[in-house]
Amino acid sequence: MARITIDPVTRIEGHLRVDVEVDGGIVNKAWASCTMWRGLETILRGRDAREGWVFAQRFCGVCTTVHAVASVRAVEDALSLEIPPNAQYIRNLILIGHALHDHIVHFYHLSALDFIDILQIPKADPAKAASIAEGSSSWTGNSRQELAAVQAKVKGLVASGQLGIFSHGYWGHPAMKLSPEVNLILFSHYLQALDFQRKSCQVVAILGGKTPHIQNLAVGGVMNAINLNSLATMNMDRLGMLQAILQDLIPFVQEVFLADTCLLAAYYPEYLHVGRGVANYLAVPDLPLDAKATKFDLPGGVIMNGDLASVRPILNWQDAEFRKAVTEDSTHAWYQGGGPLQPYKGQQIPDYTDFNPDAKYTWVKAPRYNGKPMQVGPLANVLVGYASGHALTRKWTDVAFSRIAAVQGLKVTPNDLQSTMGRYLARSIRSAMLSDLALEHLQLLTTNILNGDDTTYNAPQFPAGEIMGMGMHEAPRGALSHWVVIEKGVFTNYQAVVPTTWNASPRDEQGVPGPYESSLIGNPVVEPEKPLEVLRTVHSFDPCMACSCHTLDATGKEIAQVKVQ
Amino acid sequence: MNTILVIGLGNVFLGDDGFGPLAIETFRCKYEYPSHVEVLDLGTPGLDLAPYLYDKELVVVVDAVHSDTAIGALSIFHEEDFLSHRAKLRITGHDPGLWDSLTHLRLAGHAPLDLIIIGVNPASCEFSGQISEQVFGSASDAAALIAHSLSEHGSACILREAARAPNLWWLPIEHLEESTAA
Numbered sequence: 001m002a003r004i005t006i007d008p009v010t011r012i013e014g015h016l017r018v019d020v021e022v023d024g025g026i027v028n029k030a031w032a033s034c035t036m037w038r039g040l041e042t043i044l045r046g047r048d049a050r051e052g053w054v055f056a057q058r059f060c061g062v063c064t065t066v067h068a069v070a071s072v073r074a075v076e077d078a079l080s081l082e083i084p085p086n087a088q089y090i091r092n093l094i095l096i097g098h099a100l101h102d103h104i105v106h107f108y109h110l111s112a113l114d115f116i117d118i119l120q121i122p123k124a125d126p127a128k129a130a131s132i133a134e135g136s137s138s139w140t141g142n143s144r145q146e147l148a149a150v151q152a153k154v155k156g157l158v159a160s161g162q163l164g165i166f167s168h169g170y171w172g173h174p175a176m177k178l179s180p181e182v183n184l185i186l187f188s189h190y191l192q193a194l195d196f197q198r199k200s201c202q203v204v205a206i207l208g209g210k211t212p213h214i215q216n217l218a219v220g221g222v223m224n225a226i227n228l229n230s231l232a233t234m235n236m237d238r239l240g241m242l243q244a245i246l247q248d249l250i251p252f253v254q255e256v257f258l259a260d261t262c263l264l265a266a267y268y269p270e271y272l273h274v275g276r277g278v279a280n281y282l283a284v285p286d287l288p289l290d291a292k293a294t295k296f297d298l299p300g301g302v303i304m305n306g307d308l309a310s311v312r313p314i315l316n317w318q319d320a321e322f323r324k325a326v327t328e329d330s331t332h333a334w335y336q337g338g339g340p341l342q343p344y345k346g347q348q349i350p351d352y353t354d355f356n357p358d359a360k361y362t363w364v365k366a367p368r369y370n371g372k373p374m375q376v377g378p379l380a381n382v383l384v385g386y387a388s389g390h391a392l393t394r395k396w397t398d399v400a401f402s403r404i405a406a407v408q409g410l411k412v413t414p415n416d417l418q419s420t421m422g423r424y425l426a427r428s429i430r431s432a433m434l435s436d437l438a439l440e441h442l443q444l445l446t447t448n449i450l451n452g453d454d455t456t457y458n459a460p461q462f463p464a465g466e467i468m469g470m471g472m473h474e475a476p477r478g479a480l481s482h483w484v485v486i487e488k489g490v491f492t493n494y495q496a497v498v499p500t501t502w503n504a505s506p507r508d509e510q511g512v513p514g515p516y517e518s519s520l521i522g523n524p525v526v527e528p529e530k531p532l533e534v535l536r537t538v539h540s541f542d543p544c545m546a547c548s549c550h551t552l553d554a555t556g557k558e559i560a561q562v563k564v565q
Numbered sequence: 566m567n568t569i570l571v572i573g574l575g576n577v578f579l580g581d582d583g584f585g586p587l588a589i590e591t592f593r594c595k596y597e598y599p600s601h602v603e604v605l606d607l608g609t610p611g612l613d614l615a616p617y618l619y620d621k622e623l624v625v626v627v628d629a630v631h632s633d634t635a636i637g638a639l640s641i642f643h644e645e646d647f648l649s650h651r652a653k654l655r656i657t658g659h660d661p662g663l664w665d666s667l668t669h670l671r672l673a674g675h676a677p678l679d680l681i682i683i684g685v686n687p688a689s690c691e692f693s694g695q696i697s698e699q700v701f702g703s704a705s706d707a708a709a710l711i712a713h714s715l716s717e718h719g720s721a722c723i724l725r726e727a728a729r730a731p732n733l734w735w736l737p738i739e740h741l742e743e744s745t746a747a
Contacts, residue, residue: 058608105613192673194615197613197616198616213606
């Protein structure tokens with residue numbers, strides 16, 4: 001039996017460490033550990049509730065806007081404050097822009113190289129690659145000339161020995177299975193993705209004033225001035241710019257990103273049967289369509305035990321069960337106390353021990369829903385939508401299934417999505433859905449403004465007594481909720497139950513593991529020194545600090561990235 | 566389009582890691598600079614750095630960099646110090662994002678022409694909301710180094726007659742009073 005430690009699996013802020021025990025080439029035990037304390041909730045106590053979002057958007061360097069929006073929604077919920085429709089649409093467009101950006105970067109720049117073997121590219125036939133690519137999508141950037149140019153670039157890098165600076169790891173690994181042509185197609189899209197990453201950033205910047213830290217939010221709405229006759233405000237020019245950017249961006253998402261994940265699924269079908277893990281799913285409703293947030297464009301709901309027929313819809317943010325069901329448990333986390341606490345009563349007094357797999361081993365608490373671990377993220381989003389008959393979800397999921405079938409005849413069902421590959425597919429299906437919704441919400445905003453509504457803000461009034469509120473957002477990595485207690489306009493408690501906490505959850509009081517941990521059980525590991533298969537499954541969740549699997553120390557060695565005992 | 570970018574990297578709530586944002590805000594308030602220069606606090610963007618670096622002429626990065634010098638000491642690094650022989654030197658805590666972003670941009674043909682890193686040697690980058698005295702005291706020097714780097718590059722920066730009041734919203738009150746007095 002081998003014990004493999006991968007540390008860090010990811011990094012940007014905080015670190016994720018994964019330990020697995022492998023027996024006979026199969027993982028039979030796993031632990032996920034976050035090795036950095038996130039103490040920002042402590043900083044929020046005592047702050048003015050109107051400014052909480054400014055601090056909350058520094059929770060993480062990558063998902064800035066999601067925390068800003070969840071924070072204002074929590075305070076608005078505590079105040080029962082409605083926000084003007086214009087503010088809902090502007091926030092929705094920012095959230096869509098951010099999500100598209102995040103999903104594109106995750107697939108191409110953070111995880112595609114787990115599946116693409118660059119060393120195969122020089123062997124590809126560009127004409128054959130072009131015909132494969134054109135068969136699976138109507139994208140115009142797949143010509144033989146385009147692909148030949150990318151191939152020449154890669155050959156040049158290999159010849160000059162410069163590939164070393166780009167070496168992400170496991171090239172030539174026996175678990176790499178794409179043909180030279182498909183490697184070439186995917187790598188060429190990897191390069192093109194940079195341009196589309198920029199375009200989705202521009203959507204956020206035009207509406208939010210600035211990225212990565214937006215400036216236009218307020219408890220009660222947004223601070224975007226709307227005046228069709230002024231150059232300095234939200235006017236027809238700006239709306240036209242947004243339209244133009246989206247029209248550029250959307251074909252890349254729907255014809256390239258979605259098509260590429262379908263190619264991966266067709267070439268790596270075994271990953272449709274690996275990595276299922278916790279089959280309880282939670283998604284929260286988002287993209288509200290009215291001031292009171294009674295109708296939503298993205299459905300929420302709960303699925304238990306992988307049974308899609310059992311879906312219980314979460315119709316709105318007032319959902320009584322959700323508010324009662326969510327708890328966090330610190331039995332195996334480096335905090336004092338143990339058993340489950342409701343977020344309003346949540347605490348985080350550090351109690352660091354060391355990595356002790358039988359006791360405390362992570363800075364992440366164990367969130368539970370009615371006592372059960374839940375998987376969150378695009379997969380939960382897509383499964384809940386599919387199971388509840390949401391038309392847009394069904395449309396794009398069925399497009400994905402037929403594209404996969406078109407490659408080599410593989411038939412995929414919604415149940416197969418409960419897997420490592422399903423998480424990659426769901427992320428691109430969700431992106432295709434969000435692309436349609438971006439145009440719809442831009443149209444809603446434009447129509448509302450043309451109808452003469454220029455309101456964007458309702459001023460909050462804080463009562464003297466204690467109030468409590470919860471703000472939800474279906475973020476790129478899944479269901480996010482901020483829980484606040486406010487007295488005289490100041491936070492007295494603040495807890496954020498974030499998507500990566502749900503997914504990277506440690507074992508709870510009952511010893512039940514979280515989604516990362518259980519998804520790794522049964523994963524094959526061909527070479528313990530190069531546990532590529534484990535990384536594929538962990539990366540399929542888009543771990544929050546997912547930057548790179550590498551880190552360097554001062555002497556130039558990669559810090560014990562993988563340790564086999 | 567802005568062709569020159571000055572960025573502060575770091576999490577303002579991780580002690581001295583917040584030096585980048587502090588230094589660029591100090592620069593913004595003390596110096597006048599040409600309109601093609603953009604000054605941004607980017608926090609800890611990881612790979613999301615790439616869109617900001619796209620097709621720039623010059624990028625000046627300010628960040629906390631562990632080194633053998635005294636706490637608060639400033640050092641200048643160039644891209645070749647770490648990009649050409651990966652692994653020789655760890656520059657900043659945000660290397661992986663900076664590194665990968667530059668590599669992607671280079672492959673796609675949109676990397677910045679020149680990149681300078683101004684690093685401060687931090688005492689601690691743990692969660693605290695406090696910045697150490699020595700590191701806080703180096704912000705003005707870092708601002709001067711930014712101005713010098715831009716001027717050398719042909720974009721002259723001039724000391725403002727009256728410095729603007731910096732917006733250091735994340736710092737505890739005592740630091741705010743100090744910086745206003747300075």
